[in-house]
Every structure is written in structure tokens, then in C-alpha cells.
Amino acid sequence: MSTGREPGDDEDSPFPACPRCGDPVLFSVVTGPHTGFASPCGCSVPPGLLERE
Incomplete structure (x- = not known):
């Protein structure tokens, strides 16, 4: 599932962006x-890729 957004488009979101599709x-x-x-998008994401700095 993708909304056509780039990862990081919504900097105000409390949730990290999926590195594959950009969804929260x-x-x-x-x-x-x-x-x-990742959920709810269902993209395959290796562990640790969603960690925030």
C-alpha cells in the first residue's frame, strides 16, 4: 500500500515513516x-530499520 508520499514527508507525525512506501x-x-x-502497510522491513534517532 502506498499513498505516493516520500518517506519523511510528514515530519509532524508521531509515527515513523515506512522506508519502503512512506506510510506511517x-x-x-x-x-x-x-x-x-511494518503495519498497517505490510511492507517487508528488516528489524532496526525503523529505529528513530
Whole structure:
């Protein structure tokens, strides 16, 4: 699912942007040491990629 936004377009969002589609990520699920997915968009995202600085 994509809204056509670039990651980081909504800097005021309390949720991190999905690095794949740019949608806000409410939570992520780790399914293995190098695999996981973001929700609600469902994009495949490796663990640690959504960490904020």
C-alpha cells in the first residue's frame, strides 16, 4: 500500500515513516533475525530499520 508520499514527508507525525512506501508505521513485527514487516502497510522491513534517532 502506498499513498505516493516520500518517506519523511510528514515530519509532524508521531509515527515513523515506512522506508519502503512512506506510510506511517504504527508497529513492526520481527519474524526472524533479518526479517520483519511494518503495519498497517505490510511492507517487508528488516528489524532496526525503523529505529528513530
